[in-house]
Amino acid sequence: MKQIALVTGATAGFGKAIATRLVRDGYRVIATGRRRERLDALAAELGPDLLAFELDMTDAAAIAALPGSLPEGWRDVDVLVNNAGLALGMEKAQEADLANWQTMISTNVTGMVELTRVLLPGMVARDRGHVVTLGSTAGIYPYTGGNVYGATKAFVRQFTRNLRCDLLGHNVRVTNIEPGLCGGSEFSTVRLRDPARAAAVYEGTHPLLPEDIAETLSWIIALPRHVNINEVEMMPTCQAAGGLAVARGMKD
Template sequence: MKQIVLVTGATAGFGKAIAERLVHDGYRVIATGRRQERLDDLAARLGPDLLPFRLDMDDAAGIAALPASLPEGWRDVDVLINNAGLALGMEKAQAADIANWQTMISTNVTGMVELTRVLLPGMVARDRGHVITLGSTAAIYPYTGGNVYGATKAFVRQFTRNLRCDLLGCNVRVTNLEPGLCGGSEFSNVRLRDDAKAAAVYEGTKPLLPADIAETVAWVLSLPRHVNINEIELMPTCQAAGGLAVARGMKD
């Protein structure tokens, strides 16, 4: 039997690349997202091993109903890939839009934990499964304007670490992937709401691409089930941690 993988945020970027790669590798993939037409396009291209399923990560009722809403033969999810997430704005905390903060928390944290809680009992009962979360180096390295986005990814990091403790003694694995600078997705376009500014983020760089993240996911899943990769931090060679900042000339 082919393993069943549920990928959130599969309409673009990492999620789309992961869904495509895993179908190619012989998995059956439930691709979720809000944009039905993009999900239908994926299904048309990838065939019967991809099930398009509209899901809004802000919809708690929809998440709670998900297992029973899946068709027969698709309900025993073996792998959950918590990919859906976003950043909004680059303003400093004192100037940030509180609505942006609330949206990031709702999607990156609340929706992610609700979906994990819905699917985890089935994995434990079957004594097999894997939860993979898409974190970020923003969980580790702070930067100006990162405020709540970085905090949500720090939550993701600690949540996955604690899941491993709770799952000790059963064959359910947990992995957190923490990419740095990544291009080829809508991330910066959504965050900056300006395509020119988004393009400028990657000028003169060779960033990670969604295919690199999909390759990493495929490798993690390919390992024997007694091997748990706790965390992977990955950056392009054009990026490194920036060190500590010092403000000079401040008034007493």
């Protein structure tokens, strides 16, 4: 029997690349997202091993109902890929839009923990499974305008670490993948709401691509089940942590 993977946010970027790679690796993939037409197009491209399943990560009732809403034969999820997430805005905290903060928390944190909680008991009962979460280097290294987005990814980092403690004694693995600068997705366009500004983020760089993330995830979940990769922090060679900042000439 082929293993079943559920990938959130599969309509574009990381999620689409991961879903595509896992089907080609021999998994049956439940691809979730809000844009049904994109999910249907992906299913048409990849065939019967991909199940398109519309899901809004801010809809708690839909998440709670997910296991029973899946068709027979698709309910025993072996790999959960918590990919859905977003950043909104680059304003400093004192200037930021509170609604943007709430949307990031609802999607990146609340929806992610609710879906994990719904699927985890089945993995424990079957004594097999793998929870892979897409964090970010923004959860490690602060930067101006990162405020709540970075905080949500720091939450992801600590949540996965604590899951490992809770799952000790069970053959259920947990991994947090933390990419840095990554192009080829809608991330910056959604965040900045300006295609020109979004394109400028990657100007003169060779960033990571969604396929690089999919390759990394494919390797991690293919390892023997006694091997748990706790965290993977990855950046393109054109990126490094910026160090501490100093403001000069401030008034006493």
